[in-house]
Amino acid sequence: MxxxxxxxxxxxxxxVAPDGTxxxxxxxxxxxxxxxxxxxxxxxxxxxxxxxxxxxxxxxxxxxxxxxxxxxxxxxxxxxxxxxxxxxxxxxxxxxxxxxxxxxxxxxxxxxxxxxxxxxxxxxxxxxxxxxxxxxxxxxxxxxxxxxxxxxxxxxxxxxxxxxxxxxxxxxxxxxxxxxxxxxxxxxxxxxxxxxxxxxxxxxxxxxxxxxxxxxxxxxxxxxxxxxxxxxxxxxxxxxxxxxxxxxxxxxxLGVVAGGAAAPGKPRFVTWSESVMSPVHGLFTPGVRPGQRVEAGARLGEIKDAFGRTLAVPVAPFTGVVLYVVTTPPVNPGEPLVSLGQVTNTLPAQPAVAPPRAPPVVLNHFYVVLPAEAFASLRALDFLSDGFAQVDGGLPAFKVPDASAQVLYVRGQDTYLELLGPGNAFGEPVGKVGVGLSVEQEGTLSRLAGPLRTALGQKVHQTRTRRKFEGRGEVPWYDALYREPSAPDTSLDLWVSEYLPEFFQALYPDRPWSAHDVSRRALLGPRFKPERLLRNVERISLELSPRRAHTFIRELVALGYQQVSSPGDVFALQGEGLRWQVREAAQPRGLLEVGFSLNRVKTGPRVYDLGHGAKLEFSKDAPEARWVLANGRRRAVP
CATH class of the missing domain: 3.40.630.10 (Zn peptidases)
Structure with missing residues (x-):
């Protein structure tokens, strides 16, 4: 057949027959x-x-x-x-x-x-x-x-x-x-x-x-x-x-129809185009129209779930003109939402290079303020510094902390943890978490201000922090970008930083390094000890109030994280080498769990009890570990 x-x-x-019949x-x-x-x-x-x-x-x-x-x-x-x-x-x-x-x-x-x-x-x-x-x-x-x-x-x-x-x-x-x-x-x-x-x-x-x-x-x-x-x-x-x-x-x-073929007016030419894809299943409401010019970082619309909760706020990756936009609600992962183009009045002779855009954002470190007993247990755990990681009391000397220390810096290859006791010098309350993200391309921090500002609808500030070095006075340390909250936040802070070259010159004056290397590894590399277990933080699980969870997810999405799932009240987001799990709760517990990658599979004891339900667990089959925090009484957080 x-x-x-x-x-x-x-x-x-x-x-067609040769004779045209x-x-x-x-x-x-x-x-x-x-x-x-x-x-x-x-x-x-x-x-x-x-x-x-x-x-x-x-x-x-x-x-x-x-x-x-x-x-x-x-x-x-x-x-x-x-x-x-x-x-x-x-x-x-x-x-x-x-x-x-x-x-x-x-x-x-x-x-x-x-x-x-x-x-x-x-x-x-x-x-x-x-x-x-x-x-x-x-x-x-x-x-x-x-x-x-x-x-x-x-x-x-x-x-x-x-x-x-x-x-x-x-x-x-x-x-x-x-x-x-x-x-x-x-x-x-x-x-x-x-x-x-x-x-x-x-x-x-x-x-x-x-x-x-x-x-x-x-x-x-x-x-x-x-x-x-x-x-x-x-x-x-x-x-x-x-x-x-x-x-x-x-x-x-083409000569098929008689008459002149003069076109009306002179066109503009697209030199570069790119589609902004949906990271999730959801309902999309566009915020732009065809032909509209938008600036890099401009809000293109909003994706919500069936309950009206924001899943993603797509933003323009570069300044351009809207070529097309999806105007019906259903969207799926990997499907286009908006197509943007850069235009000129001259026909380009060759393909354009990609326009500049916001740089990738990575986890630099995070801090958590622990209750007195939990902090004392970690401080007294010899394995923490002897086997798990390089532990010190902070810059610039990286001194070994003593029995009265209220801060422990636990350092991996690219990321580190800042563990604070209730008597910390910063006055932060027990249970509070701070998330420090960073960019690693010199001079690129300012490109993130637009996406954050449009996604959050709040003021975004950029500040410069300096640090004293013996014999050199105050040296520029890092620039930071952060939102201005409507009220003091007792549960979670988030900021994005960019290290400054002068800081590395002061910190490692005898070490050869590139003047443009403002990476996490440039800071941690000389202190990283591969014979210890900790490599990097790979996963962070938080429980936040619905209002703070909503804002935090929008911050992460504006900074390039993609939401990969949202079953019930748990939201999972994936970024550069890091996965977030954000859970909503009326009485949230803050930081629930941290997942680590290791330099090797641990032998010997696999569970370390830290009291009050907190423990450090190691996989027997893979170079992985997790720190489960105390799951005790919830505390109300606005």
């Missing part, structure tokens, strides 16, 4: 000066795929063969309705060449009203080219379009709009690095003739599968453009008129 269908398809898809695509057969409707079959596979509706308009005189396609995504209606109108308006008796119109390229998606994906295999048709003759339904459609359309025409116009869930700023795209430079030039001319307000040159990687329609056509020597105009499953008369006029200009530029 498969062999019969393939043979039938080859017969139906015969090439017939133009045949599937069951649509048009003689010179005629218009014909029909269907292009999609053979092969175990699942039937509806044939693709096509119109063939054969000009009275010889000329180029041009394919116009719509419906690659079934909920994009502006292209489908425009080509329906254009198929009736083109006059074959005055045309040169042939126009092949694929009215709905993805019939299953159109019939089932799906966005992005085909309903049978959940694949995006514009990501599977050149397709597979014996593959899934979507892959088979791509194969037919590649071999029965792209391979038989002289030019391709793939017409899109925003999908059923997207609002879009109109643009036309072309491949700027086709293997044949002449194909690039012809594609560029088609794009300019269309007359969109924005032109987007693309530089795909031709080393692997071409994936997209335009890339596939140009790789096969056929100039092509992609049009984007309209969206949100709507089709206004103005949108239909503008797209139809643009297509007619392209047909005039």
């Amino acid at each position: 498969l062999a019969v269908m393939v043979l039938l398809n080859l017969v139906l898809a015969a090439q 017939a133009a045949t695509w599937g069951s649509a057969v048009a003689a010179p000066g005629q218009r014909a409707h029909g269907y292009l079959p999609v053979p092969g596979g175990d699942e039937d795929v509806p044939p693709l509706p096509v119109t063939v308009i054969r000009g009275a005189k010889p000329g180029p063969v041009v394919a116009l396609m719509a419906g690659i995504h079934g909920a994009e209606y502006v292209p489908i309705l425009t080509l329906q109108r254009l198929a009736a308006k083109l006059q074959p008796e005055t045309m040169r060449g042939t126009v092949v119109i694929v009215h709905i390229a993805n019939v299953p998606s159109f019939q089932r009203r799906t966005v992005y994906y085909g309903p049978d295999d959940w694949k995006n048709l514009n990501r599977v080219f050149p397709g597979n003759a014996s593959g899934t339904p979507t892959e088979r459609i791509a194969h037919v379009l590649t071999h029965e359309v792209f391979d038989r025409v002289d030019a391709v116009v793939d017409v899109h709009c925003g999908d059923g869930n997207e609002a879009l700023s109109p643009y036309v795209a072309f491949i700027a690095n086709a293997p044949d430079p002449s194909v690039t030039e012809r594609s560029r001319a088609m794009a300019m003739a269309f007359g969109a307000p924005t032109v987007k040159p693309l530089w795909p990687d031709f080393a692997g599968p071409t994936r997209y329609t335009s890339a596939t056509a140009t790789a096969r020597g056929v100039p092509a453009i992609g049009v984007e105009w309209g969206g949100e499953a709507r089709a206004s008369p103005e949108e239909l008129n503008r797209v139809e006029a643009g297509l007619l200009r392209v047909l005039k530029q």
Whole structure:
């Protein structure tokens, strides 16, 4: 049966006869000066795929063969309705060449009203080219379009709009690095003739599968453009008129239709574009509109769960223009929310480098204020300093703490813990936690101010802290960025810091180091002892009041952490080498647990009892440990 269908398809898809007597695509057969409707079959596979509706308009005189396609995504209606109108308006008796119109390229998606994906295999048709003759339904459609359309025409116009869930700023795209430079030039001319307000040159990687329609056509020597105009499953008369006029200009530029092809106005050009993806399942409310200019760090919208709790606040990674934005609530991890582009008035000759953006944020250290008995137990635990980690009393001398010390610095390779007793010199209350994050690119801290300010809706301050060094006076130590709380916070502080080069010069005057190395490892490296167990902090579990948990999660998301789950009242977020677990409670207990990576699997005792339910536990199979804090009486925290 498969062999019969393939043979039938080859017969139906015969090439235009050399003498120009017939133009045949599937069951649509048009003689010179005629218009014909029909269907292009999609053979092969175990699942039937509806044939693709096509119109063939054969000009009275010889000329180029041009394919116009719509419906690659079934909920994009502006292209489908425009080509329906254009198929009736083109006059074959005055045309040169042939126009092949694929009215709905993805019939299953159109019939089932799906966005992005085909309903049978959940694949995006514009990501599977050149397709597979014996593959899934979507892959088979791509194969037919590649071999029965792209391979038989002289030019391709793939017409899109925003999908059923997207609002879009109109643009036309072309491949700027086709293997044949002449194909690039012809594609560029088609794009300019269309007359969109924005032109987007693309530089795909031709080393692997071409994936997209335009890339596939140009790789096969056929100039092509992609049009984007309209969206949100709507089709206004103005949108239909503008797209139809643009297509007619392209047909005039190609010599198919008589007349001038001058485009209205001069376009702007996209030099760089990037989509901001959803990190979670949730309900998205956009905060921007198509065509709007946004600054780096600007709030793009908000994702909430079904209960109205904020899961993520996406922000602009760079300053640019909104190309499209999702306007319906459902979003899933890895799907686009907003596409941003940087624009210029000059057509770029080569791909742009990525614009500057906020640097990655890592955990530097955290502190926790322990009750007197718990702190005394840790201070008296010989194993803490003899086997677990390098323990000292702090900068600049890193002295061994004595029996009266109210602070213990427990140092790993990149992170450290600051354990405080109730008599600490900072006056911090028992149970309070401080989280010190940091950037490790010199001069980049200020880029985080915008994302924090827009995500939190609060003032954000940047301060500089100095430290005294014997013989050198006060030396710049670090810059810090922190929010201004509406009231003193007795449960949790968070800040982001950037070490300053002068600090390292004063701390290690005899050590050779790069003047630009402001990393955690530059601070801890000389003190790190690999013969001890502790490598780094990998996981922190907190229990906070609902209000503080909400703010803390927004802070983390604004700083680049991604929420990976939210079962019930427990939220998990993942960042650079660190996982957070944040639990909501009316009477929160603060820090619950800390997970560590180790230099090796521990031998000997695996559990150290620290009293009142607190313990230090080591895995018997992996280089991992966890510090479980006392799970005693809860305390009310505002």
